Amino acid sequence: MGEEKTHGEKLGKLREIVKAVDICMLTTVDEGGHLRSRPMSNNREVEFDGDLWFFTYGSSHKVDEVGRVPKVCASFADIDGQQYASVTGWAEVVRDRAKIEELWQPQLKAWFPEGTQTPDIALLKVEAERAEYWDGSQSMVAHAVSLVSSLVTGEPAQLGENEKLDLK
């Protein structure tokens, strides 16, 4: 079932998909325990190193939701390119001024009219734990990427090669 990829190769491909797609659907658990998603930009200029970063308002519904249940899933879909990724992780709200300044992009002004000084501006950080991607150019083979051990501790990750036909 295809050639075995190294963790680094898989992570590289995952990064490529995250960067190229940029706008994901972020799924959270709402107050009734239902899953819901909304489009969010992953700030294209930031290299995905295991954390996703989204600008948001601190008073937004999704911030409430992740305050109660921090489990989230970010879904990236490039339908024309037949590339998909699912990033499973933990979300938290970050209000650190320095981080907001570091990640700020001018085009965000459409949503945050006063720039980094917009009242209630915040970041939603998603610490990725596991991810899976599907690469259509390889007949829709899925690769699972374990992020938690290698990125956080520097130890080798469980590769968890997970090839399957999942586009049904």
Next chain:
Amino acid sequence: MGEEKTHGEKLGKLREIVKAVDICMLTTVDEGGHLRSRPMSNNREVEFDGDLWFFTYGSSHKVDEVGRVPKVCASFADIDGQQYASVTGWAEVVRDRAKIEELWQPQLKAWFPEGTQTPDIALLKVEAERAEYWDGSQSMVAHAVSLVSSLVTGEPAQLGENEKLDLK
């Protein structure tokens, strides 16, 4: 904040997005309680009437998952067209022969080599309860669509107009 849409208009737009995007990321809750998603085709020829239908294998991981926790979210993203939809609902496995024959599409043969006679072939039905869509052509206004009452009982749905800037 924009003109008020009727439930019918919102549902029409939601149908349009679901049909045009076709391949969604279906998020389920896994055995550890984590959210994960995978690309699935909603069988483009079928008109969305409140239920999504996906072909699958009865022994697949996601079938296990929805057997334990039936709550799912289907995310549709058309990034170029700036149209997005989140469909929240309940999933169940359907093995009804007549339904499988009814929904079958020839191009599914890539995944189910023996067609509708492929061993273990099944349908994953998602009964939509709520949905939300974002229409970029209207400066990314979000519309919430309550599906449960109008579609299931025929009574008018709560409109729940929910306009917000959610693409951050």
